[in-house]
Amino acid sequence: MTDSDIHFQPLGRKTRPRPGATLLDLANDAGVSIESICSSLGRCGKCKVIVRSGSSHLNIVNDSEKQAIRDIDLIAGMRLACQAKILTEGNIVIEVPEESRRGTQRLQAAGRERITKLKPAFMKIVLDMPPATLMDIRADDDRLLEELSKKVRTAARFSSGVHKSIPRAIRDGSWRVSITIFRGKEIVRLEPGDTTDELYGVAVDIGTTKVVAYLVNLQDGTVMATEMMPNPQLAFGEDVMSRITFATREKDGNAKLQKSILDGVNKLLRRLSDRSGVNRDAILEVFVVGNTAMHHMFFGIPADHLATAPYAPAVRTAMSVNSAQQGIDIYPFGKVSSLPNIAGFVGADAVAGLISSGLYRDRHMGMMIDIGTNTEIIAGNRERLISCSCASGPAFEGAHIESGMRASTGAIERVWIDPSDWNVKISTVDDTPPRGICGSGIVDAISEMFKAGIIDSSGRISSSRQNVRVRKNGEGMSEFVLAFADDAETDHDIAVTQHDVQEIQLAKAAIFTGISTMMRKLGIRCVDIGRVYAAGAFGTYVDASSAITIGMYPDVPVDRIRFIGNSAGAGARMALKSTSIRDLADRLSKKVEYVELAAEKDFQKEFAKAMFIPHRDMSVFPSVRKP
């Protein structure tokens, strides 16, 4: 240990204290990954550390910490790493409890891309031109276009600003020049010599909570690198609505939201470049998908009106803007494009999912369900497609769940309960001792609890049977213990509380109300459904029959449920690689009808019925039996 440093136990990593930095920053510097899902706002309470010595060098415990940490732990020196700031240099020793460490994150399945013929929006052509002489005094631009027209049939024009590069590009390459053309119409780049082997694009899926970027080689369609980060807009609100509120109330709110996501995407671009060795200047396009609000905020379009009826989006049609104008750090005359939206709450990400699912080609009826903070559903077949959006909330991402966590190392992802003795078997991500419960774990747990009679159809935790796992917690709330502290990597038992059950009931009711409305509009029943495409990380890892048991998925044979992973990312990559896919998306975005659930007259009634497990009307879930 040097004169002045921070030592992270038990990982043995050190770094120098940097006044003003938080312990979380410094942990990152030292290569110690500490969990935090609230963008360091002191809200999620996931970054607890214990200061073993040197606490005098830190700020005093603040209100967020007092709320997140039990008194007894505060006395023991526990802090939130994101709130504890270094004030002065000196030796500090920090213990990082196992449950605060970020293990191997269970990555969202990359998403199923359907096989697509490579047809990128950019074409590169190398030209060998006759040099200018007193006998051939054509202007450079005439010469270029005339020689180009000998090679390809095109009416391409120079993009605004690209003119500047004409004389140098053709002379520096001794009259051999590579021309990049966007969609056959716009010359966006001139480079000296032959650079036709460099053609790159990036697909970005801007989720409300997470942003994922894929670097794609547009020569062969391969994904060269993938990077992700929490959506930096989390600092302005956890969900879409709170961000729109921020935008309307705060001075320059729209601009702040846009800057935050632009900075984030630019950071991902730097990381992709570092990881792959591909220069950012060689990237010609960033192709984004996201829900309508994320789309609007990214492009700097005021999203206020998405928050009030009739929730009309400002822009539906696909966009393609100049990259420098958009503030995205790739080749400055490149493009930043997006898929079209469908409605205020069914965005370009849903269009991407629809494309990646293939639902639009199906002969039989089916639906695509992308579960997230907002859950989008598109239902129908190749004849007709309808869509809706459900406010399902973040419960399936582990938020608002007592022991909730992301699907990373130690997260309980499978639960089996013996109906006879309520004994529990669990499996965790990476098969390590449990640290918490992730989305698929909580669905499994509630399904198993229902089947074992631990909860009834209304979701109430039973008090009828004496069992060591059923008890009241410190706040007098019923809970069911999945893992006792002795068997866990935590200092407390991991349990499902009555409140957790209710959160899941609300979330699944929101989703199923959407599903049942779609079915009613299409005039179909569960038996008519040929395929359910389950999109998103949650959709991938959740057990289908558990999801049916709790009444979240429609009651279809489980082999009709297909997991398509991050379908938004997959659709974005498909569109990045093929203009035919973009054209298809344009057609689909016009074709898909939108149903505003809140405007449906039976919405409240439907929702109330769907709060039951699996449903108040058991005939809707014939395969589910009451315990």
Add this chain to the structure above:
Amino acid sequence: MTDSDIHFQPLGRKTRPRPGATLLDLANDAGVSIESICSSLGRCGKCKVIVRSGSSHLNIVNDSEKQAIRDIDLIAGMRLACQAKILTEGNIVIEVPEESRRGTQRLQAAGRERITKLKPAFMKIVLDMPPATLMDIRADDDRLLEELSKKVRTAARFSSGVHKSIPRAIRDGSWRVSITIFRGKEIVRLEPGDTTDELYGVAVDIGTTKVVAYLVNLQDGTVMATEMMPNPQLAFGEDVMSRITFATREKDGNAKLQKSILDGVNKLLRRLSDRSGVNRDAILEVFVVGNTAMHHMFFGIPADHLATAPYAPAVRTAMSVNSAQQGIDIYPFGKVSSLPNIAGFVGADAVAGLISSGLYRDRHMGMMIDIGTNTEIIAGNRERLISCSCASGPAFEGAHIESGMRASTGAIERVWIDPSDWNVKISTVDDTPPRGICGSGIVDAISEMFKAGIIDSSGRISSSRQNVRVRKNGEGMSEFVLAFADDAETDHDIAVTQHDVQEIQLAKAAIFTGISTMMRKLGIRCVDIGRVYAAGAFGTYVDASSAITIGMYPDVPVDRIRFIGNSAGAGARMALKSTSIRDLADRLSKKVEYVELAAEKDFQKEFAKAMFIPHRDMSVFPSVRKP
């Protein structure tokens, strides 16, 4: 007089001394117009003032001043106002000699605009839209485009970046919105309410020495204001070649040249706005013409290659770029456009001149001559058009001429010499006592001197006859006095020196070599020429028969010479007002052939012959008789 001020005699104006400012700056502050044609570089020597008291508050005389001012005048307190800087506050009294005052500048004739049907590139349409409801949840962009298509047949799309304004524009105007469409294809603006009465554009003629801007109301085609300034690039070189040299030698030379002209144009835009009351944000387009080098430098296109054979321009085709991207301070999503060029030294200004002249429609052969630092000639008729450029230099603008000045108050513009006694009659701009000679005056003077036998065909000033007006000047050079100091507003005689005659011979020879080459290529003689279109300020005020006598214009009956004034500015205004004119310009720019004079094998020989007055081969000028 206050405690500390500067008093300008005899104009009685005062201003406060501002340390760091030059006397020229402060004269401008006080509303005293002092002549300067070198952009305050201390080169032209036109801004001489006499410091009557308070010289201790100024910097000491510098080298430029020592070169420009005679010793005897330096002793008397003479300074160049542009070089004399205030160092400390205090009372200063300045005398502004008459010849340093900028009188009413003889404005370049505004240029003949042919009658053009108004067909601006921008169309404004006001729409009343049905508001969004839960029954009509179309996206804003769909709604706009659908309602628009009910009013006009258009496949217009939103310009990159304009999307951002959609939701506010339509709601702030309570679903009434004005849509501006560029060339029927691109929606560049949305404004709440009805703004269809606001439609403005600016035409700019970027000359090598002067920049003129016209604010045009595109509703009715009227010119609302005109502003001009010296081309600020004069600071980097007097002519095109020296600026290109600057661009290649200096670090960031191209960027500096571009910034300088952009700043200049923006300054003119501010002045137009101030003068007319039209907000700059209401200006939708700036339409520029200029020679190819000015065009390239304005658009930031490297112009290096224009300086070396084969002088190929980088861009011939017409440009239209986003105004914000171009750095021009009008409506940010407006356009900055230009006419096409023809060749490296026949630019968009010549195309504008061709359009304004109407030569391209003529049945008979003719030519348009635009005399400037570079003189462009376009010759032919509606069947065939050819062009060339002549390096005529700035002599006709008064530069490099001993008593040369601009055509402003007191400039000798007409000269008559009595062949019997060599007595001189003059007329001046504004009929005030003479201050110097302007371009038309020097042509007149040389023509008259030739006809009176004061100079011979070789240009040599005669020493055969004793006359008070013929003498040697201080440097031993022959000169002919046009006005003695007693009759002038100067303290010295105003004379034409042997060197002046030679400068004019060089300039006119350059022009006539171009003319004769054009005639040879077309296989025509003077008798075949139906019309000579004389463009430019010089062309307007020069006496046609004098110009023929010295051998500068082809020998045609003077009634075949038509003065078309600033044809570049006129053509720019026509193109600003009509897209049909732009389309015509595109066709013409492709059609006009270019002849590189330097590549013509008899160029040197032709030039040498044209040095004579009017020509070594007198048969070329049958109407001119030797004295």
